[in-house]
Amino acid sequence: MKSEYVLDAWHFLLPKEGSSTSECEDAVAENTRARRFAIADGATEGFDSRAWARLLVGRWLRIDPPAISAEDFQPLVRFLGLGLHERWNGKTLPWYAEEKAKHGSFAAFLGIQFFIQQNQLSWKAIALGDCCLVHQRGSEICAAFPISDSEDFGSNPVLVPSLGWLQEKAFAELKVLEGTAEEGDEFLLLSDAIAAWYLRNTDDSEHERGKLRSLLRRREREELEQFVRSSRHLGAMRNDDVAALRIAAVRS
Amino acid sequence: MPYAAEISRANPTCFIFLIDQSGSMADSFGMEGAGRKADFVADVVNRTLHDIVIRCTKTEEIRNYYHVAILGYGGSVQSALSGPLAGKQIVPVSEVAETPARLDVRSKKVPDGAGGLVEQQVRFPVWVDAQSNGGTPMCEALRQAKRLIEQWVSEHRNGFPPTVLHLTDGESTDGDPASIGKEILSLSTNDGATLVLNCHVSSHASSKMEYPAEASSLPDDFARTLFNISSCLPESFRKAAEQIGVKVQEGSRGFVFNGDPTSVVQFFEIGTRPANLR
Numbered sequence: 145m146k147s148e149y150v151l152d153a154w155h156f157l158l159p160k161e162g163s164s165t166s167e168c169e170d171a172v173a174e175n176t177r178a179r180r181f182a183i184a185d186g187a188t189e190g191f192d193s194r195a196w197a198r199l200l201v202g203r204w205l206r207i208d209p210p211a212i213s214a215e216d217f218q219p220l221v222r223f224l225g226l227g228l229h230e231r232w233n234g235k236t237l238p239w240y241a242e243e244k245a246k247h248g249s250f251a252a253f254l255g256i257q258f259f260i261q262q263n264q265l266s267w268k269a270i271a272l273g274d275c276c277l278v279h280q281r282g283s284e285i286c287a288a289f290p291i292s293d294s295e296d297f298g299s300n301p302v303l304v305p306s307l308g309w310l311q312e313k314a315f316a317e318l319k320v321l322e323g324t325a326e327e328g329d330e331f332l333l334l335s336d337a338i339a340a341w342y343l344r345n346t347d348d349s350e351h352e353r354g355k356l357r358s359l360l361r362r363r364e365r366e367e368l369e370q371f372v373r374s375s376r377h378l379g380a381m382r383n384d385d386v387a388a389l390r391i392a393a394v395r396s
Numbered sequence: 397m398p399y400a401a402e403i404s405r406a407n408p409t410c411f412i413f414l415i416d417q418s419g420s421m422a423d424s425f426g427m428e429g430a431g432r433k434a435d436f437v438a439d440v441v442n443r444t445l446h447d448i449v450i451r452c453t454k455t456e457e458i459r460n461y462y463h464v465a466i467l468g469y470g471g472s473v474q475s476a477l478s479g480p481l482a483g484k485q486i487v488p489v490s491e492v493a494e495t496p497a498r499l500d501v502r503s504k505k506v507p508d509g510a511g512g513l514v515e516q517q518v519r520f521p522v523w524v525d526a527q528s529n530g531g532t533p534m535c536e537a538l539r540q541a542k543r544l545i546e547q548w549v550s551e552h553r554n555g556f557p558p559t560v561l562h563l564t565d566g567e568s569t570d571g572d573p574a575s576i577g578k579e580i581l582s583l584s585t586n587d588g589a590t591l592v593l594n595c596h597v598s599s600h601a602s603s604k605m606e607y608p609a610e611a612s613s614l615p616d617d618f619a620r621t622l623f624n625i626s627s628c629l630p631e632s633f634r635k636a637a638e639q640i641g642v643k644v645q646e647g648s649r650g651f652v653f654n655g656d657p658t659s660v661v662q663f664f665e666i667g668t669r670p671a672n673l674r
Contacts, residue, residue: 162404192455240493244453
């Protein structure tokens, strides 16, 4: 009899060049025990987007049952948005911050929940915006969700708004995908710049993808930083915050 | 590829507003119910500065992605900024944010969350007051702008080039602006030549021409002069135009002739939306 599936997860965050770690607006949260993982990318032009991105992933990870359907996700976001705006309303802000706060925050969000039933591993993911899930089996990309073509990044995606009156329209763009996994499969949760780089189709792209997965597998933080910086300098990767979370399905 | 430089705190860009404040700006736009051109333009410039500040606001901090200069020309040529910034030439956007001349209160209709609109009192920062006197010393205004740009590009060799947003309602009264205009267009950073956008507004209800790609259909020499000192819109500017429903094509110049109030609003929106903000 085969042993139980175990999910092995590790993530890497790097702010855009010219920004400090405390200014990074990408956020990652993981709960291996609950088999639940999330990534978010706060919009540069939003107000306090870092806080909104962190709030989304942090609370999505803790809610039960998991908010992996549009019906469960929407009330959670409404509640979190109200809380965020209440927090700002309680502060004395300069005129420009007060004005900007009225426009609210925005973030791309992607969450994935894994299930083990009868020794089978399955997953369900929910996404709004351009954070991307890549399901990888060896060198084959089994699925890329919700965007599968590198060219489709950067076209003003609909994001998760903190303002209630903007949420209804945005929720119409929520995407859900489910699938099954096998031993050795890898799942990458990527924010948009590194996802666009990962999914591009160039002569050396498979080689480069393999290099990235290897660095993530070996948890080589410094080498990963070098790798991303060099890709940015070569113009292959946009200078934006980078979040990459790798989850591997292994047998204990 | 030009006009691809990232705009960041370490690598900012620059906007230079050149505003005609001659006596004729006290006239209306030439349509029923339209107010004075000077008042309307001052409002649009203040609204544009407001939007620029908001774009650079990160929580409670302002990031200096932009430097801003506002020159007014009429009875004289000088900085059009009022209040604590009066007389200052190029100022970083954080200084613009911190020191408006005053904060007015105005009414604004905002969505009520139930599909309707509700009137809300909002604060309206004012940096520029309406002015209208004297002639149209366009050449001197362009000369002062050139001096500012020369200095700026020498200090920001890798920056996204400066954008000049020039608004006028009439012909120059101190000579032909063609040659000084060309000199400005020749000033560049490593990312490309200075962008010059010209918007001419009319006191008469005339047919407007927006962002033409060729001069052949322009009505007179003055229009052709302004066309010739207007830059071809880079792709990101064309995209900004398309996003607000303005028709442009490859080769479109940053030029409006006989513009109406809507043209003025769109002109400042398009001209202050360079992409690549980081």
